Amino acid sequence: MTVIQQVSVNRMKIIMFLPLLLLVCSVSADQTETAGHQSCPQDFHAALRELTASLAVQNERITVLQTENQELEAKLESQKTEINQLKQLSEVTQVAFSASLLDQGEGDTGPFNDHTTLVFKHVVTNIGNAYNKNTGIFTAPVRGAYHFDWKVLGRDSTHTGAYLFRNEEIIFLAYESQSSGWPSASNGASLLLEVGDQVTVRLWAGSRTYDNENHQTTFSGHLIFTM
Known part of the structure; x- marks a missing residue:
């Protein structure tokens, strides 16, 4: 009682x-x-x-x-x-993803007249479901510091390259130019993102990238810590 x-x-x-x-x-x-x-x-x-x-x-x-x-x-x-x-x-706070360009087969993507978002369809990790394989867009679920890496490979081309964008802001460029062969470029960046910020990899206008079953054109990212 x-x-x-x-x-x-x-x-x-x-x-x-x-x-x-x-x-x-x-x-x-x-x-x-x-x-x-x-x-x-x-x-x-x-x-x-x-x-x-x-x-x-x-x-x-x-x-x-x-x-x-x-x-x-x-x-x-x-x-x-x-x-x-x-x-x-x-x-x-458990956020990490890694994906390559093509889900199956092989082929080139591009060239395009403008910087174009690459849609990485072969997803091997997507903890937190912050990456959308249908749009190629990563959306920050929480405010914090994130790290991203991306790589592009060209085939029978003189150059290839791709930008990392935060919303509509260019962050870094991965670019390689050579006289012939298979140029490749990679880069990485750590970013402070607010909830809802979007991160994409966009192919350099006029260039192209290649991928096959070895998954050599990739995009990865993870949350380092919240803020």
Whole structure:
């Protein structure tokens, strides 16, 4: 039984005692009427005052306990919310992905007239599901420092290259030019990202890149730490 329930029981006992007191007083009055005694009304009023005072104290105590109980429930609810938030944060802080350009087969991508987002379809790791293999876009799920690496390979070409973009901002370029053969370029960068920032690799305008079952044109990234 809780403290509030116990106080309520005590109050009910006091209330139930009043009719009994009246009955006892009535019987006592009948028995002593001939003797001229009139102490029962005085005793009754004194007892009534004591009971009234006791009820007031009990009511005040119940009010205090109810307030404390409400505060405790609110505190417990707040703690549950904090635990859920910490659990969700723990889940989103596990972010890492790695993908190559072609999911199967081999072939060239490009050239294009403008810098074009490469869609890396062969995903080998996507912890946190922050990378979208249908769009080639990585979206930051939490504010923090992230690291990215990308590599492009050209075939029978004089040059190949790709930019790393944060939203619409050029960060770094990986570029290689040679007279013939298979040029390749790679680079890496660590970025501070806000929630919702997007990171992409975009093929250098006018160049092309190649991939096959060896997965040589790649894009990877992971969360270093939250901020």
